[in-house]
Every structure is written in structure tokens, then in C-alpha cells.
Amino acid sequence: MAIDSMLIAELSDPFCLTAGEADTLLDGHPWHRFAILGDSVAEGLTDPVDGYHPLAFPDRVRVELARHRPGLAHRNLGVRNLRAAEVLATQLGPALAFRPDLALVICGANDAMRPGYEARADAVDATLAALIRPLQAAGARVVTVSLFVMPAYPSMPAWLGPAFSRRMSMLGRRTTALAETLGTIHVDLATHPAIGTGDALTGADGLHGNGRSHAIAAAEMIRRLSREIQGA
Incomplete structure (x- = not known):
């Protein structure tokens, strides 16, 4: 059975992609080498939801990019539990060696979730900049993401x-402000309207996004990449 025929809930979700939308949005994209850097979100940690695509959003985007670029090379360096400084220390070198022309950077949440982030926020920003700038200097368009922020995390x-x-909102x-300063392709999910629908976006651990939230994130990133392709 084709996977599209299994996406009954996703295809009717107002925040997700419609059938064939990704193909239209990414038609003619210029990227050949896609790198993913970061923590558990980059790695793809999620819980499946019936009726939604099983892939986490970074790999879902990679699949959609490859539809228009069958020879697309990719490398996912994401590792769960890493703070931004650890991502910088362990992933920037391999990412640069891979020579991406598109790079997705997702980290900082493991810094922000812990008490005392407010005093460390400038250092986290500086670390994110130290990840992003060398990738840009090497010729990559860098995508950054402000993750969904739930009103509460009771689990x-x-x-x-x-x-x-509040700390996650601050991150x-x-x-978003750092993305504007550095000129990244930015996907802002922190105040996405799906948060207020009352439908669950987190998985069993009460923190990481479930299949629906990853489908929404993939849709937003693909739409944002489309605007980049069109020069908007």
C-alpha cells in the first residue's frame, strides 16, 4: 500500500500538507547535499500517530527534497540529549566535511529546559551562531527552527x-531573533496555531513531538523552503 493512502488524518489536517503539495512547493529546488545537526529533534525522536507520516520532520523533508533531486546526498548527525555546545563540538566538523548546500540546525532546547537558562541564554545564542556562521561561510543555506512551546508540560x-x-518560549x-540577525531560513513554530487546538502534539514522554507535530513541522519547513526557492 502506498504510504500516501495511509495518511488519512494528515491529509485532512488544516495545518499539514495536502496531497501533492510538497511536490509543487519544492519543484526546481537547488539543493544537492542536506545536513541535519542537533539534538533529539534533529535525530528524529517521535511517537507515531495513526494517519500521519511515520517519519520525523527532518527526514520527512529529506525525502520530499529527494523526490526532485534523486541523487540528493544527506547526513543526519543529530544525537539526543546534547546541549548546544556539545552539538558544536561534535557535529560541526563532520557537517563541514560533508559540504552541504542546505543545513538544518536544531538545538538549544536541552539548555533552555533546565533552570538557570536565563543566565546562560547569551552563551547559548553565541554557540548557535558559532554553528551557523561556518556553515554559511562554506556555502550552505542554513535552516533554523523555533520549536513548538506548549502552555504547560505536566509530565x-x-x-x-x-x-x-517560559524558558522554552524564551529560547x-x-x-527567531538570532535567525533574523544571521539571515537563516527560519521556521517559527513556537506560537503555531496548532498549539491552541487542544489536540495533543507531544508523545508519550510529554516533551517530544508526536507524529502530528512532526507532520506540521515538515509542512512549515517545506512551505518556508518554497518561499526561498521563489526568492520571496
């Missing part, structure tokens, strides 16, 4: 503190 351990959502705002 999170008490030690993370009651201000967990989202700062990532």
Missing part, C-alpha cells in the same frame, strides 16, 4: 521547575 519532572514553558524568541 515533566518537578526538578525542571514550573517555569519550564523560541531568541532563536
Whole structure:
């Protein structure tokens, strides 16, 4: 059975791609080498949801890009639990060696989720910039993401503190501001309208996005890439 025939819920979800939309949006894209850097979101940690595509959004985007570029080379360097400095130390070198012309950078959440992020926020921003600038200098268009921020995370351990959502919102705002400064292709999900629908976007751990949230994120990134392709 073709996978599209299994996406009953996704194809009727107002925040997701319609049938054939990705093909239209990415037609003629210029990218040949796609690198993914970051933490668990980049790695693709998610829980499946019936009726939605099984791939996490970074790999879903990679598949859609490859439809128009069958020889697309890709490398996903994402590793769960890493803070931004660890991503910089372990992934930037391999990413540059891969010579991407498109790079997705997703990290900072493991810094922001912990108490005391407010005092470390400038350092996290500087680390993100130290990841992004060399990729840009090497010729890659860099995509950054401000992740979905839930109003509350009731499943999170008490030690993370009651201000967990506020810290994640702060990371989202700062990532968006940094993206504007550095000129990245930015996907802002932090205040996406899907958050207010009452439908679950998190998986069993109460933190990482489920299949629906990844489908929405893929749609937003593909739409944003389309605007880049069109020069908008």
C-alpha cells in the first residue's frame, strides 16, 4: 500500500500538507547535499500517530527534497540529549566535511529546559551562531527552527521547575531573533496555531513531538523552503 493512502488524518489536517503539495512547493529546488545537526529533534525522536507520516520532520523533508533531486546526498548527525555546545563540538566538523548546500540546525532546547537558562541564554545564542556562521561561510543555506512551546508540560519532572514553558518560549524568541540577525531560513513554530487546538502534539514522554507535530513541522519547513526557492 502506498504510504500516501495511509495518511488519512494528515491529509485532512488544516495545518499539514495536502496531497501533492510538497511536490509543487519544492519543484526546481537547488539543493544537492542536506545536513541535519542537533539534538533529539534533529535525530528524529517521535511517537507515531495513526494517519500521519511515520517519519520525523527532518527526514520527512529529506525525502520530499529527494523526490526532485534523486541523487540528493544527506547526513543526519543529530544525537539526543546534547546541549548546544556539545552539538558544536561534535557535529560541526563532520557537517563541514560533508559540504552541504542546505543545513538544518536544531538545538538549544536541552539548555533552555533546565533552570538557570536565563543566565546562560547569551552563551547559548553565541554557540548557535558559532554553528551557523561556518556553515554559511562554506556555502550552505542554513535552516533554523523555533520549536513548538506548549502552555504547560505536566509530565515533566518537578526538578525542571514550573517555569519550564517560559524558558522554552524564551529560547523560541531568541532563536527567531538570532535567525533574523544571521539571515537563516527560519521556521517559527513556537506560537503555531496548532498549539491552541487542544489536540495533543507531544508523545508519550510529554516533551517530544508526536507524529502530528512532526507532520506540521515538515509542512512549515517545506512551505518556508518554497518561499526561498521563489526568492520571496
